[in-house]
Amino acid sequence: MGTQQLETVPEPKYWHLRTVLSEALDSEFSVGEILPNERDLAARFGVARATLRQALEQLELEGRLQRRRGVGTTVAPPRVGVAVGTTEQHVWPGAAGDDWQPVDSTLEAPPAAVAGVLETGAEELVHLVRRSRVTHGQPVAAELLYVPASSVPDLSAIDAPAGAARARAVLRELQRLALEGQERAVELGSARADDAKQLDRLPGAPVLVVTTRYFAEGGRTAAVSVATYRADTCRLTFGDSGGVEIHEGPERQAS
Amino acid sequence: MGTQQLETVPEPKYWHLRTVLSEALDSEFSVGEILPNERDLAARFGVARATLRQALEQLELEGRLQRRRGVGTTVAPPRVGVAVGTTEQHVWPGAAGDDWQPVDSTLEAPPAAVAGVLETGAEELVHLVRRSRVTHGQPVAAELLYVPASSVPDLSAIDAPAGAARARAVLRELQRLALEGQERAVELGSARADDAKQLDRLPGAPVLVVTTRYFAEGGRTAAVSVATYRADTCRLTFGDSGGVEIHEGPERQAS
DNA sequence: TAGTGGTCTAGACCACGTA
DNA sequence: ACGTGGTCTAGACCACTAT
Missing domain, CATH: 3.40.1410.10 (Chorismate lyase-like)
Structure with a gap:
């Protein structure tokens, strides 16, 4: 998951970001691993933190991520x-x-x-x-x-x-x-x-x-x-x- | 649903707002009725539009509201x-x-x-x-x-x-x-x-x-x-x- | 105390449906 | 053309956890 510029596409940034992150989760992360914090991630992708959070929310809803206040964001295990x-x-x-x-x-x-x-x-x-x-x-x-x-x-x-x-x-x-x-x-x-x-x-x-x-x-x-x-x-x-x-x-x- | 100030409570504004709106929906609105637009609603409750939207999102998730771009927000019928x-x-x-x-x-x-x-x-x-x-x-x-x-x-x-x-x-x-x-x-x-x-x-x-x-x-x-x-x-x-x-x-x- | 995610603001612009 | 909800920004502060 390198420092990437999002292409200019007609789909919303947060949705595209969700897809990019989702693929990164599949290929570059393993269950339990900690993601970089939201401020860093937002900076890496060149978006506002709110936009990055919208993508993370989607992924959490889908059971791919787990976020805990004061701790960080981790890759979630498959659903039980x-x-x-x-x-x-x-x-x-x-x-x-x-x-x-x-x-x-x-x-x-x-x-x-x-x-x-x-x-x-x-x-x-x-x-x-x-x-x-x-x-x-x-x-x-x-x-x-x-x-x-x-x-x-x-x-x-x-x-x-x-x-x-x-x-x-x-x-x-x-x-x-x-x-x-x-x-x-x-x-x-x-x-x-x-x-x-x-x-x-x-x-x-x-x-x-x-x-x-x-x-x-x-x-x-x-x-x-x-x-x-x-x-x-x-x-x-x-x-x-x-x-x-x-x-x-x-x-x-x-x- | 009058012009109300939100009390200062330890719970998040959007969550309290969700509850207030939810009660208003039960008592003052009927199915299919159109709510005031988001900018007006936010002003009425004295919050930013983003905060108001967070409350509306919750209510939509719960099947209480239906929002359509270019049209407006309406009271949803009970779930099918x-x-x-x-x-x-x-x-x-x-x-x-x-x-x-x-x-x-x-x-x-x-x-x-x-x-x-x-x-x-x-x-x-x-x-x-x-x-x-x-x-x-x-x-x-x-x-x-x-x-x-x-x-x-x-x-x-x-x-x-x-x-x-x-x-x-x-x-x-x-x-x-x-x-x-x-x-x-x-x-x-x-x-x-x-x-x-x-x-x-x-x-x-x-x-x-x-x-x-x-x-x-x-x-x-x-x-x-x-x-x-x-x-x-x-x-x-x-x-x-x-x-x-x-x-x-x-x-x-x-x- | 430092670092994390959670909440909130006040704007701006865009996409869409309707008139 | 206008009004609606949808997206996005760049900040600020809060609540919580770990050290």
Whole structure:
């Protein structure tokens, strides 16, 4: 990645720069390596720092770079394949062998959007179970699981234990219900302040929001989960193996 | 949304602005309504245009706004639920009733990343079928479907017809194979120049990339599809109904 | 304390859609 | 021709991390 002048082309400078940097990453850098700082890079390419940053932002969005304030910009490893439930087999959250760690749980009034999906009315309280998911030592997702109190009627007595213990109790009660089906949706969002902290990112960081509806007997919605995955580091897989290597290598998203 | 001074808070101005605007959108604007232009808005909130734009970018990423050069910024409708295959039922692309329109098809050497997934070796040619998906009159996705020539051996004779007709021929041949399974992955990407044009967005626009591997008899990878969905307007659904309304309404992503 | 990325400013000009 | 959002500049200062 030498000192280069950008050609005069009709495409935006930052976009061209993104391509040039992307190719440099493929050929001249290895995973974990530290890039020159933004001021130096901008000077090398003869652009303003803001323009250089626009290119870096793109590459970070694509999972090619990782930037940390006070530290620097490093070449990111390939995205982690994260299994989001096998498509054939429907299981309750908290079933044996899932990768989630219960954090805590409280009894709250559901947000309006959630109350609409749970057909229980906005007045009925729900157990809010917070969980987090860690893969390869890195936090990749934060989940809010909403379980209407009516779905786990035997739980009311066990209100005492707080924190993770309480979360586990709610999940344990869930397993006792018959699971008839589930329904998933994936969309792009931006991390709220609390999610961002849990995922070790800044607020507004791009996230993949996976919403799952769990149906119990009679088609009743027994629980709703809203899971927030780091979009920069995760590839969500919906199959039986989580290790499909596509979109890696030199031309993953080259223009 | 009156002329307001931003409080002096420790959170970034653009983030606070995003929240303020988000609440204004919920309470004072309706879908399709045009916002004041960026220069006016920036002046109203007493910030530089670049800062205001940072807030608008966030809201556009979250699917709340739609910005078009030369036109203006409008309030976006709720995201469209786009069914990405029912999870229980595996079908070949191009099966009766799918929402894709064949565009054209060529015979090419596969990109390295694709060749790795198809276990056919990098030398063997593949049929590249281009398709596009339209929902509610809007283009929502562009697909590149890679079919190794060996998967559709009877096709070699029909090399003559070009364009959509050729694409349909490849898809028709595919249906004759037995489909043993499929495997999906979803990740965030940015639109390449050609995808961007097809999706009516600028290059670099955020997209959800859905990669699907189709397995034929013996676990052989018979085809690979890379579909690029507009991240701002789409919510990908993996269930039997595509109309789950969650994450809509006032508190969809409020901080 | 030094160096990094993150935020913010006040301008300028360009590309595009519409009238 | 005009108004819109998109790009770009050259600075300044802040927040954070490591030494």
